[in-house]
Each structure stands twice: as C-alpha cells, then as structure tokens.
C-alpha cells in the first residue's frame with residue numbers, strides 16, 4: 001500500500017486545499033451565506049465548533065467593549081509613542097500589544113483559573129481572598145486604576161446584564177460578584193474589572209452551553225485562550241490610535257522633564 005511520509009506540521013482548525021478555505025470544516029461560502037459573524041469565526045477557529053447564537057453574541061460584545069479605552073491606558077500610550085517615533089503600523093500595534101499582561105488586559109485567564117478553582121473547591125469569598133493575600137498574589141480580575149465601588153465599570157455591567165438575560169447559568173459570575181463584595185469592603189478600588197467579568201462569564205459560557213466536556217473546559221482554562229479576546233479586541237483600538245497619530249502628523253514624543261522626579 002501507499003506509505004505516507006511523516007508530516008512536520010499537524011493542523012486541525014482550517015484547510016485551504018479545496019476550492020475554498022474551510023474553518024473547522026465549514027466552507028467560506030457557508031460562512032457568508034449563513035450570515036455568520038466574527039463571533040462564529042472565533043468559535044470555529046479557536047474552539048473548533050459552532051456555538052449557539054447567544055455565545056457568539058457574547059464573544060462579539062466582549063470584542064466590542066474591549067476595543068478601546070482611550071489614549072491614556074498602557075497599550076494605547078505605547079502605540080501612540082511608537083507611531084509618533086515614525087514607526088509603521090505593525091510596529092506601533094505590537095508595541096501596544098506588548099503591554100497586555102497580568103496587570104493590564106491580560107488577567108482574564110488567571111481570573112478564570114482562580115475563580116474556577118475557588119468556586120469548585122467551595123471556598124467562601126473570604127477564604128479565597130485571604131488565601132490569595134497569604135500567598136502574596138493579587139486577585140486577578142479585581143481592582144482598577146480609575147473605577148470604584150461608586151463608579152463601576154459600565155462594560156462589566158453590560159456583560160453581566162447580557163449574561164443574566166441569556167445564559168442558562170451565571171454561577172461563576174455570581175461567585176465573582178460575591179468576591180467583589182468582599183474586596184470592596186476592604187478598599188473602594190477593588191471592583192470586579194472587565195478582565196474578571198469576562199473570565200468568570202466565560203466559565204459560565206463554557207459550562208452552561210453544553211458544548212464542552214469537563215476535560216475540554218479544563219484544557220481551555222489551562223492553556224489560556226481567554227486573554228486572546230482582549231488581545232484581539234484591543235488591536236482594533238491600537239490600529240485606530242496609530243492612524244489617528246499619523247493623520248494628525250504628530251511629532252516625536254518626548255516626555256516633559258517636569259513630570260519626572262530626578263533623584264538619587
């Protein structure tokens with residue numbers, strides 16, 4: 001019989017060998033004809049399956065709400081400085097993207113990991129938060145530079161409203177809210193932030209949709225798919241900031257001396 005030479009690459013999400021490319025087995029023409037959106041494409045290419053409409057809509061809302069947050073945040077700041085240094089689009093974009101991490105936009109996966117572990121182990125919010133404090137770890141998904149208990153993050157409220165209306169269960173989100181109630185009793189800036197809201201709600205999406213086995217959920221959380229939502233979303237804004245700076249013909253940025261404390 002035929003002997004197949006061993007391949008150097010294994011790929012399971014897309015195939016461009018036929019007349020038209022397929023995403024997880026779904027041909028491009030079906031994607032267009034059936035009116036799929038970007039949430040469906042993410043479902044196919046990241047999760048290798050079509051998800052129910054409320055799930056793809058939730059993904060799209062995450063992308064829209066995280067697309068930008070003004071020029072002052074870490075990512076936009078880096079992109080603006082890079083664009084003003086005369087660099088190209090890709091350099092300006094990645095310069096901003098490189099700030100996404102445990103403090104800024106990249107706490108979604110850890111929020112999902114810690115909230116899931118604490119909920120599944122039946123820890124009370126008090127036990128969870130205090131055990132994190134003992135370990136010297138800030139609770140991912142909690143805290144914000146400008147949002148407060150009396151000035152909540154509108155994005156979090158919008159995500160929660162959508163999930164409460166459309167998800168079969170929001171148990172992880174409710175747990176995150178209980179954690180927030182406890183952290184807010186300690187300090188007014190320790191709100192549930194957008195990373196924590198997406199992390200906990202994505203757990204609810206994965207567990208409640210009936211589309212994933214327990215093992216698959218564990219794998220998604222362990223590998224860390226969810227920061228990808230923020231990376232993807234914020235790329236939209238960072239590209240916009242690059243164009244904005246170029247359109248405005250902004251000169252090389254130099255930080256003012258007055259804003260630096262020179263000291264020994």
Ligand code: ACO
Pocket residue numbers: 102103104105106107137138139140141142143144145187189190193194195196
């Ligand atoms: N868990 C527990 N305690 C916290 C947390 C937290 N997540 N955040 C702040 N605190 C407490 C700590 O006691 C901290 O003191 P420390 O510096 O000794 O640890 C104190 O509040 C003051 O913290 P600040 O450093 O002033 O808080 P800041 O406003 O600089 O930090 C930040 C904001 C970076 C978001 C922080 O709250 C944090 O690290 N949160 C966890 C990571 C996270 O969720 N990031 C995503 C934010 S949303 C976004 O980027 C889109």
Ligand code: LMR
Pocket residue numbers: 066068069073145146194
């Ligand atoms: C963001 O989405 O960039 C913000 O939540 C971060 C910030 O510090 O405002």
